[in-house]
Amino acid sequence: MTAPTLAVDFGTSNSAAAIMVDGKVRRLQLEAGADTLPTAVFLPSDGGPMLIGRQAETALTEGDAGRYMRALKSVLGTPLFHESRMIGGRRRAISDIVTALLAQLKLRAELAADARFSHVLSGRPVHFHSSDAGRDAQAEADLRSCYLAAGFESVAFMAEPEAAALATSGTDGLSELRMIVDIGGGTSDFSVVRTGPHGVEVVASHGIRLGGTDFDQAISMAHAMPAFGLGGQLRRTFGDGLLPVPRALFSDLATWAMIPFLYTRETERAVADLVRHAVQPLPLQRLGAVIEHRLGHDLAFAVERGKIAANAAKAGACIDLGGIERGLTVPLSAGLMNAALAPMCVTLRTAMYETLFHAKVPAGSISAIVLVGGSSMMSLIEAEARSVCLAARVIWSEAFTAVVDGLALATTRLSDKP
Ligand SMILES: Nc1ncnc2c1ncn2[C@@H]1O[C@H](COP(=O)(O)OP(=O)(O)OP(=O)(O)O)[C@@H](O)[C@H]1O
Ligand SMILES: [Mg+2]
Known part of the structure; x- marks a missing residue:
């Protein structure tokens, strides 16, 4: 039997991995007791082994000597990604660090599943870079080369909100239009999908480089x-x-x-x-x-x-x-915070209208808003989405794992291909 494809949500703030077992999603614990892993690394100054996830955060809070890094995904596609510098006692580029992180993620997933993975289906935002197509393509190429350097033989990508749509739709069998709103650490992604008894059809997706x-x-x-x-x-x-x-x-x-x-x-x-x-x-x-x-x-x-x-x-x-x-x-009251975020809310609302425009559907035809991603827990996101889709009810997904669940579900489609 061939090993299943590993589904990986490589997030700006949190990452997760899952596989399909007997037709069901099985999330792999990359750290004991947790379905997600902070996308963070710690490179000790003495050149010792790189720590990832919560161990990296502990090293930072305990004041260990070394370099802590987070939000590495947001550097994909930029010149900084390949620049080599002295980091943690050695010359290296962020690309080397992302490769090492993905290699550890692969190893931990293999230990958790007791299997070897050669193929990965990775999430990607609809746009890594919203206003520069060249950078956007480069970001995917950068991430692909890191997966390959980490030991995977083949890499496929799927848009994160489309994966979330798979995980959050279809169980109730309702035929309706929904808008997936996935606001993570680095990007905001939107998909209009049509759900029905036979599954989910993506009508249009759109995304911008703006997140928590x-x-x-x-x-x-x-x-x-x-x-x-x-x-x-x-x-x-x-x-x-x-x-x-x-x-x-x-x-x-x-x-x-x-x-x-x-x-x-x-x-x-x-x-x-x-x-x-x-x-x-x-x-x-x-x-x-x-x-x-x-x-x-x-x-x-x-x-x-x-x-x-x-x-x-x-x-x-x-x-x-x-x-x-x-x-x-x-002091930081909700009012003070929302005032600081008001210009970003306008950008997010505009992106929701653009998504509807791409989908060629009126806002009033959306029956449900599906909230995904840690930043969708911000009240102002729910308020913005409701103000755009006035007739819609809100469905709360599993904020941090809907994308990886959907990616795992999508791996079966990959293996069905001849
Ligand atoms: N309870 C909460 N309320 C508001 N924001 C939150 C909450 N919990 C987490 N966040 C924010 O959610 C963001 C992380 O969300 P998530 O893990 O979905 O992002 P990600 O998948 O890593 O990023 P991306 O998909 O953009 O690459 C962070 O910016 C974090 O501050
Ligand atoms: Mg995400």
Whole structure:
């Protein structure tokens, strides 16, 4: 008997693997007790073995010496993906790191399933890069070459929302039009599908490069970074007048994938220079401490936790920056957060209308909205989708595993092909 095809959802924030066994989806535990694995790595400075998933997060929180990286998927298709740099005591490129991550994922899946996998069906966003077709094609080529280098012999791709449609439709046998709304860490994907007693037909799919990590960035820039000097002013070295503190460094610090690249002598010198010229040096001194003590990810995690708490409308929700400076917090109510995310909501709503336009169906004909992906748990996503498809009811899928379940279901179609 040939080994089944391994289904892999390689996500910006979380990854998962599954196979079909006796006609049913079996998720493979890549870590004990969990159906998903954080898409994160930790490269120890002493050149020791790379850690992945929760072990990587533990190494970061315990302050081990080394380089933590997350949101690697968002670098696919960019020149940075192939640039080699000193990372974790060795020269390597992000492509090498993604390959090593996929090789470990393959090995763990094989141990969990007690089988060898040569073929993989991987999810991909509808667009890795929404406004650059060349980069988009390059991103898929980059991911394919990483799977091949990780030991797979063949690689097939399927659009993530279409996989989610397979997993979330068909069980109730209802004949209707549905819109799948899959908002993950890096991308937002939409499919209009027609469900019926014989399965699911994809009418149209559309996607944009915008996800929960972009929400984190927007919230961080609006609410966290001012505590580190953003919005402050600098005295000129020569002459009178004040200059605004430049934004670029803060923008990188608020971007998950860019944080590790800030830990250089050059950045330390640049921040020291800002402190010297600052009208209010204290916030920029904090920035200096973040760079010097490599606390950028702690800051990003604090913002992400603040986002989730504000979304849950917890009273007194805040961004707790106590891990950076004792007692430092920034208030973050749902209202403040939603105001920071308002421009992104407009972009998401426009993308939903574009999806309906591609599908050539009126919004009123959508009977159900299927919410998929961790960021679809944001109340404002549900509100946007409801405001577009006014007649639709909302179906909550399994946010973190609907894509991998659907990919596993789709592997049977691959093996049916002659
Ligand atoms: N309870 C929650 N409320 C709001 N957002 C959440 C919640 N839990 C997780 N998230 C966000 O969901 C995102 C991760 O979702 P998910 O695991 O579906 O993404 P992904 O599949 O890895 O990414 P992509 O599909 O874009 O590559 C993160 O940005 C995270 O902050
Ligand atoms: Mg996803």
